[in-house]
Amino acid sequence: MRKEVIFAIAAGGVLGLIIAFGVWRANVAFSPSSRGGSKTQASPTPKPEFAITLAKASDGDILTESSVTLSGITKANTFVMVSGEDEDVYVKTDARGSFEATLELVGGTNQIILTAFDEKGSETSMRLLLVYSSEFEKYIQDNQTLQDSTETATDSVRGRVEQKVKEALSSPKAFLGTVTDISEGTLQIKTAEGEIKQLSIASDISVIKTGKTNKEVKLTDVAIGDFIIAMGFKNGNGVLDTK
The missing domain is CATH 2.40.50 (OB fold (Dihydrolipoamide Acetyltransferase, E2P))
Incomplete structure (x- = not known):
């Protein structure tokens, strides 16, 4: 075959x-970074006070359905924003920090960003790449x-x-x-x-x-x-x- x-x-x-x-596409963010230009000394990035751990799905997964349900855990009673190619979904974690969000996918590659915010204004984020192909x-x-x-x-x-x-x-x-x-x-x-x-x-x-x-x-x-x-x-x- x-x-x-x-x-x-x-x-x-x-x-x-x-x-x-169908049409496959990937964001420019996944292409090799451009060369040249002046170099500046980057300031150290503060380490987040908490993190996001996904139970489902995982980076690089190929999915055959047009929507995906992401589940994971982070700091309790915080808001989590899940940003996809065409939509953003907001959910709140429970007392244990668990959350679940369903997101619609586009055909091909989908760059997804998850960001969690707590009541102090602190935040943490992670990126996820999924591919949708029926x-x-x-x-x-x-x-x-x-x-x-x-x-x-x-x-x-x-x-x-x-x-x-x-x-x-x-x-x-x-x-x-x-x-x-x-x-x-x-x-x-x-x-x-x-x-x-x-x-x-x-x-x-x-x-x-x-x-x-x-x-x-x-x-x-x-x-x-x-x-x-x-x-x-x-x-x-x-x-x-x-x-």
Whole structure:
């Protein structure tokens, strides 16, 4: 079966991915920072008095529904603003600091910012990248079928651990970054945070180059320095097996 889109080559520093089922886009905030200009000494940023911890979802998740419910915990009785691509949602934490907010997603990449405020005016925030693709559901189903075919008993500690690992590996992920190395069957990218990610690729993937117009190109057209998005499932070594 032909594998669908994995990569988008950014033109002019702006990332967008158009495939048969919709429009993909990423904010300029995820593109490599511009170079040049004068350098100034940054003042130390005060450490927040509290933080936000998400229980659901996690950075880089690929979702197949147009809305997502985020849940987590922070300081009790504070307000949390969840800012998405098209809307902002305000919620208040309970006495334990728990909160839950439902946000509508746009097709493609969604940069989400969560900010919590307390009564003293202190605040803390975190960023989250989610990818919405209804078409990726078929890959999730195929991957689940593969996982089920290797299912093991869970009536032992080892079995339960293996089950947890299997569940983690069946969650689709998206990586964004600049290509830093290319070899046969693999790509290496560097994320905006400076983290190095490894991608396992196949020769029959589709590559869409974006710009004023979007067109399908060959995998060999991907070059070091291109800014790309990749979707797939992480294996046990943390390598993304692209789909």
